[in-house]
Amino acid sequence: xxxxxxxxxxxxxxxxxxxxxxxxxxxxxxxxxxxxxxxxxxxxxxxxxxxxxxxxxxxxxxxxxxxxxxxxxxxxxxxxxxxxxxxxxxxxxxxxxxxxxxxxxxxxxxxxxxxxxxxxxxxxxxxxxxxxxxxxxxxxxxxxxxxxxxxxxxxxxxxxxxxxxxxxxxxxxxxxxxxxxxxxxxxxxxxxxxxxxxxxxxxxxxxxxxxxxxxxxxxxxxxxxxxxxxxxxxxxxxxxxxxxxxxxxxxxxxxxxxxxxxxxxxxxxxxxxxxxxxxxxxxxxxxxxxxxxxxxxxxxxxxxxxxxxxxxxxxxxxxxxxxxxxxxxxxxxxxxxxxxxxxxxxxxxxxxxxxxxxxxxxxxxxxxxxxxxxxxxxxxxxxxxxxxxxxxxxxxxxxxxxxxxxxxxxxxxxxxxxxxxxxxxxxxxxxxxxxxxxxxxxxxxxxxxxxxxxxxxxxxxxxxxxxxxxxxxxxxxxxxxxxxxxxxxxxxxxxxxxxxxxxxxxxxxxxxxxxxxxxxxxxxxxxxxxxxxxxxxxxxxxxxxxxxxxxxxxxxxxxxxxxxxxxxxxxxxxxxxxxxxxxxxxxxxxxxxxxxxxxxxxxxxxxxxxxxxxxxxx
Numbered sequence: 001x002x003x004x005x006x007x008x009x010x011x012x013x014x015x016x017x018x019x020x021x022x023x024x025x026x027x028x029x030x031x032x033x034x035x036x037x038x039x040x041x042x043x044x045x046x047x048x049x050x051x052x053x054x055x056x057x058x059x060x061x062x063x064x065x066x067x068x069x070x071x072x073x074x075x076x077x078x079x080x081x082x083x084x085x086x087x088x089x090x091x092x093x094x095x096x097x098x099x100x101x102x103x104x105x106x107x108x109x110x111x112x113x114x115x116x117x118x119x120x121x122x123x124x125x126x127x128x129x130x131x132x133x134x135x136x137x138x139x140x141x142x143x144x145x146x147x148x149x150x151x152x153x154x155x156x157x158x159x160x161x162x163x164x165x166x167x168x169x170x171x172x173x174x175x176x177x178x179x180x181x182x183x184x185x186x187x188x189x190x191x192x193x194x195x196x197x198x199x200x201x202x203x204x205x206x207x208x209x210x211x212x213x214x215x216x217x218x219x220x221x222x223x224x225x226x227x228x229x230x231x232x233x234x235x236x237x238x239x240x241x242x243x244x245x246x247x248x249x250x251x252x253x254x255x256x257x258x259x260x261x262x263x264x265x266x267x268x269x270x271x272x273x274x275x276x277x278x279x280x281x282x283x284x285x286x287x288x289x290x291x292x293x294x295x296x297x298x299x300x301x302x303x304x305x306x307x308x309x310x311x312x313x314x315x316x317x318x319x320x321x322x323x324x325x326x327x328x329x330x331x332x333x334x335x336x337x338x339x340x341x342x343x344x345x346x347x348x349x350x351x352x353x354x355x356x357x358x359x360x361x362x363x364x365x366x367x368x369x370x371x372x373x374x375x376x377x378x379x380x381x382x383x384x385x386x387x388x389x390x391x392x393x394x395x396x397x398x399x400x401x402x403x404x405x406x407x408x409x410x411x412x413x414x415x416x417x418x419x420x421x422x423x424x425x426x427x428x429x430x431x432x433x434x435x436x437x438x439x440x441x442x443x444x445x446x447x448x449x450x451x452x453x454x455x456x457x458x459x460x461x462x463x464x465x466x467x468x469x470x471x472x473x474x475x476x477x478x479x480x481x482x483x484x485x486x487x488x489x490x491x492x493x494x495x496x497x498x499x500x501x502x503x504x505x506x507x508x509x510x511x512x513x514x515x516x517x518x519x520x521x522x523x524x525x526x527x528x529x530x531x532x533x534x535x536x537x538x539x540x541x542x543x544x545x546x547x548x549x550x551x552x553x554x555x556x557x558x559x560x561x562x563x564x565x566x567x568x569x570x571x572x573x574x575x576x577x578x579x580x581x582x583x584x585x586x587x588x589x590x591x592x593x594x595x596x597x598x599x600x601x602x603x604x605x606x607x608x609x610x611x612x613x614x615x616x617x618x
Contacts, residue, residue, distance in 0.1 A: 008230040008315050009268045013307050013440055015299040015433045018229075018269045020240040023208050025165045026095030026115025028065055030210060030272050031240030036296075037273035038289040039066040039242075040282040041099065043528050043535075046076040046083070053086045055282065060094045062286040066273070068097040068118060070528045077109035084113050097167070099528065100124075104155055111164040116210075118167040121193045122174040136181045144178050149200050156206045165208040168197045171246055172215035172224070187224040187316060190215075195231055202237060210273065212242035216523045216555075217569060218261035219318055219514050221245055222481050225265055227316050240272035241265075247523045247555070250279040250539060252508065255288055255466060256473045260512040263474030264481050266296045267435040279524040279539045279556070291470045302432035305400075307440035308447040313482055320483035321442060323453045326424050327393065328359065330453030330486045334516040338362050338455055338489035339503040346372060349499055355550070356507045356518055362457075362489055367395050367426075377426060380406045384413055393422040395455070399429055400441040414448050425454045426489070434458060434475045442484045455487035463496040473509050480513035520549050523570055524556035535576075538597060542574065545601050548617040549608070555585070572608060574600060586611060 009018055022032030030037050040059050044051040046069050056067050071077050077098070084096060095115035100107045104124060107117045136144070159166055170193045175185060183189030190213050201209050213228055215221040225241065232239060245261035248254040258276045265271050274293065276285040313319060325331030339358035341349060346361055346368060360367050365377045377395040378386075380403065398406075407413055417423065431437040438456060445452070456476055462468040472490050479485050488506045510516040524539045535558045542556055555573035573585035577593070582600050584592040584607055595603055608614045 008226040009270065012268075012309060012312065013305040013436050015267065015296070015302060015436060016269050019238060020272055021207055021238045023165050023210055023240055024163075025066060025097075025210075027093065028095050031238075034272070036266070036271060036293045037065040038063060038286060038293065039068060039097070039273060039275045040064050040285045040289075041068040041275070041528050042070065043282060046070050046072070047079050049079060049082045049086055052083050053090070056083070056087060056094070056096075057090060057092060058283045059286060060092055062283050063290055064094065064286055066095050066097055066116070068099050068275075069114075071098045071100045071106050071110050074106065074109065077106045080110050080113040104151070107155065108158055111159060111162045114164070116165040116167060117159070118169050120174060121168055121170050121197050122176050122179070134177050134181055136178055141178060141182060145196060148196070149203075152197065152200050153204055156201065156204055159208070160206060163208075165210065167210040167212060167242060168194050168201075169212040169214065169242065170194050171213075172217065172220050187220060187227050190220075190224045191228040191231055194228055195235075198232065198237055198239065199235070202235070207239075210240045210242050212244065214244050214246035216245065216247040217514065218245055218257060218264070218477070218512055219481055221261050222264045222478070223316050223318070225270060226268075229270055230316075241270055242273045242275070243271040244275040244277055246277055247525045247557070248277050249522050249524045250536070252465075252469055252504075253512075253522070254278045254280070255469050256505070256508040257512040258288065259292055259470045259473035260477030260481070260509060262292060263296075263435075263470075264478030266292070267299065267433075267474065267478055277525070279536055288466070288470065291467060292474060295471050295474055299433045299435075302436075305431065305433065305437050305440050306404075307443040309443065311443040311446035313442075313446075313484075315482070318481075318483055321446070321485075322451055323486055324421070324451045326422060326453050329424055329455075330451075333486070335480070335485055335510055336360060336455070336487040337503060337506040337510070338367060338457075338487055339499065339506065340489060340491040342491075342499065344499060346370075352500070352503075356504055358503050358506070359487075362491075380413065383423075384410060384416065391422070395424050395426050397426040397428065397457075399427065400437050400444070401430070403441070403444075414450065417452060418448070418450055423452055424486075425452050426457050427454050428457050428459070435478050438476075438479055439482070439484065442479070453486035454484070455489055456485045457489040457491070459491045459493070461493045463494045465497055465501055468492055468497060469505060469508075472505060473512065476509055477513045480510065480515045485515075518550060520547050521553040522546075522556060523553060525558050528558065534597075538574075538600070541601055542604075545605070546608075549613070549615065552608075552613060554604075571613065572604060574604060 020031040022029045042052055042055050044055050097116040098110035098114050099118045101120050102123050170190050175193055179189050179193045194211055213224045243262045243265055245258045248257045262274055274289055276288045278285050323330035329336055336359035338360040341361050341363040366374050368374045375393050377397050380398055383396050429437045460468055490506055507518045522543055539556050553570045555570035557575045559576045575583050577583050580597050581594045582597045583590045584604050
């Protein structure tokens with residue numbers, strides 16, 4: 001079983017940062033033994049030196065290690081020297097990164113003034129996909145690669161001369177037709193689009209490279225980065241990795257989604273620098289990133305965890321753990337939400353505010369449904385030795401450590417558990433690394449071919465809601481992304497966080513990990529110097545107007561660089577095209593072009609109605 005090629009990291013049971021090469025970026029190195037670096041991106045007009053420098057100063061003071069600046073034209077590229085000069089005059093030496101799409105010439109100008117250039121392999125030398133399904137023969141495909149190499153090698157020589165690092169950053173949805181023809185818009189295609197460029201870097205011994213793969217779909221993002229990490233190591237490459245969930249949105253949704261996607265990788269030691277993409281002011285991204293990085297520092301030096309690695313799931317594609325159904329848990333059912341009532345009674349908490357109504361409620365040693373039907377939560381000992389429980393529906397609370405100890409003393413428990421039809425596990429972890437310990441428990445279940453449904457239960461003591469959002473999403477998100485878990489219950493010992501906030505977080509983690517959709521998904525970019533309308537104001541307006549359409553995904557993109565491609569799998573989209581003008585999309589197809597953005601919400605509603613996807617709010 002050793003050869004299942006799933007070793008995308010060294011050890012699934014131990015938190016350790018994986019080894020990467022150190023890359024110097026303007027005197028602030030990334031990778032190697034350096035801390036995880038935090039960055040953001042400006043959303044000012046890059047030709048406006050004062051506004052851009054003011055914003056850069058704010059994010060540096062907030063704790064950014066690097067700042068990325070939009071370079072959309074020749075004047076932006078040329079103004080970078082003035083931005084850098086003014087920053088130095090104010091006493092700041094934080095490295096600047098130029099964000100460049102479509103035009104390698106801009107990168108050559110920018111490299112003279114800044115420390116790093118971000119390029120997108122999908123549109124730097126290749127033309128971005130027009131989704132025309134052209135089929136490339138092997139000969140044509142190789143000829144295109146040769147052409148890219150001929151253009152890219154002189155560019156790398158210039159970067160070496162100016163001591164400029166590069167980030168090769170691929171995004172789901174912005175791949176070239178050539179890659180799409182061979183692989184489709186898949187993790188394999190996205191990873192390969194980066195590997196093609198890395199092989200050229202390796203050929204000419206250019207090591208000042210950071211890589212990234214982003215998607216607004218956390219599942220695709222996690223599987224693709226794992227796959228890239230695995231492929232790099234097969235070819236003796238250890239380039240540092242930049243992590244981010246693109247177009248994560250704003251508010252708590254953006255924070256939960258970012259912590260689920262980035263956290264799933266940081267928890268495995270993958271990632272040397274991160275950016276949280278929120279549709280908010282760039283300065284708001286920094287504290288969220290800091291909290292996420294600090295949370296994984298708390299995983300260090302955790303108690304050892306053991307796991308039968310032969311039962312590891314495929315980390316590169318989604319496959320839900322197979323379980324037998326018990327009530328409405330397990331089997332083909334969506335994961336359930338079990339809300340912790342805390343000190344409240346069920347009667348006090350009903351009617352529940354909002355549409356997100358939990359499936360079950362936990363109170364002390366009882367789980368009940370909304371009708372008040374009660375089921376006991378018992379220990380392993382009670383389960384094995386009290387015959388009165390036999391034949392009745394019950395929940396068994398345990399942790400991996402406790403279960404391992406109990407099984408050593410009473411190996412017969414496995415046989416009994418396999419025979420029982422009316423049992424659900426409530427699984428906890430008290431390890432500093434809950435993600436790995438819970439995953440190890442699922443591996444043990446697979447080894448015993450024990451198909452019991454599992455509710456993941458985690459307790460916190462947070463008084464700040466944002467801290468709870470980040471920690472719980474980071475601890476549990478990766479498990480759901482890997483198809484583990486038939487339910488979730490988050491408890492928190494603090495009066496500052498309400499019952500409603502807690503149960504909404506349960507739903508939020510399931511949605512961000514794509515296990516259960518319970519509200520409209522808004523995929524909105526963070527905005528940058530390319531944004532052509534009031535992105536934040538419009539995002540809030542769109543969210544308010546369409547929030548009841550919980551069967552839809554709606555994309556809100558500031559410009560044509562982010563949309564349509566990076567809207568990924570949205571149902572409808574809203575993309576800035578010129579000053580105060582937007583185009584409206586059905587999927588990846590524009591259906592109304594260049595309309596005034598003030599009219600766009602009504603026009604989008606009309607399109608949704610015409611396609612039969614509208615329903616009136618309750």
